[in-house]
Amino acid sequence: MDTLVVDHPLAAVRLTLMRDARSDSAVFRNSLRELTQMLVYEAMRTAKVAAFDVATPVATATGFRLQDPPLLVPVLRAGLGMADQASVMIPEAQTGFVGMARDETTHKPVPYLEALPQRLEGRPVFVLDPMLATGGSMLYTLELLAERGASDITAICVVAAPEGIKALERLGYPVRLVTAAVDAELNDDAFIVPGLGDAGDRQFGPRYS
C-alpha cells in the first residue's frame, strides 16, 4: 500500500500535543484541526487540476481549479474533529458520513450510521479517522465505499499501527494511507502504543451508546 508519513516539524509539534496526556480536550481538538490541515494539504499534492485563463488586473494568467474534488468521509465520532478543517482546505468537497464504535471486548466495529452517495465510480474519496488500530473500522468503511464503486480512496489518519496497515494491505482495497505517524504496536486492549489514547473520548468525553 502506498503510505505517506507526513514528517514535518509543524506536524510533529501538533502530534506531540495530541499525544500528551496533559492536553485537555480544547488543546486536543485544536491540534487535530491544525494537523488535519497539513495532512490534507499533503494528500492533495497529486490531485488533478484543470487549467483555465484568468484575467488579472494586468493581463491573462493561467489559473487552476480542482478537476475532481474528493468526497470527504469522516468516521464518527473521532473523525468529526477532522471534517471541518478538511472542508476549509477543500471548499468544493462534499461530505458523507459513517459512524461506528468498537466493541470494547471483541474490538470489532459496531456500525450505527451510513450516509453516503449511492455511486462513487470515478470519484476520489478521503476517509478521515485519526486512528488506524486493528484496521477493523477502516476496513468496514472501505467495504462500504468499494460496494459503491469507489476505486480511488485515501485514508487520512493521525496515528497508524503496523497491525492496521497490514490488515489494509492484506485485503487489497484501492487505498493509500496518509498519516502523521506509524507507531510501534497495539496493546492487549487494541490501543495503539504509544498512541494518544481514545481519540473520540479525548475530543468529546465518554461515549454514550
Ligand SMILES: O=P(O)(O)OC[C@H]1O[C@H](OP(=O)(O)OP(=O)(O)O)[C@H](O)[C@@H]1O
Ligand atoms: O482500527 P480499529 O481497531 O477499528 O480502531 C480504530 C477506531 O477506533 C476509534 O473509534 P472508536 O471505536 O473508539 O469510536 P469513537 O470515535 O466514537 O470514540 C477510531 O476513531 C477508529 O474509528
Ligand SMILES: O=c1cc[nH]c(=O)[nH]1
Ligand atoms: O489507540 C486507539 C485505538 C483505537 N481507537 C482509539 O481512539 N485509540
Ligand SMILES: [Mg+2]
Ligand atoms: Mg473511541
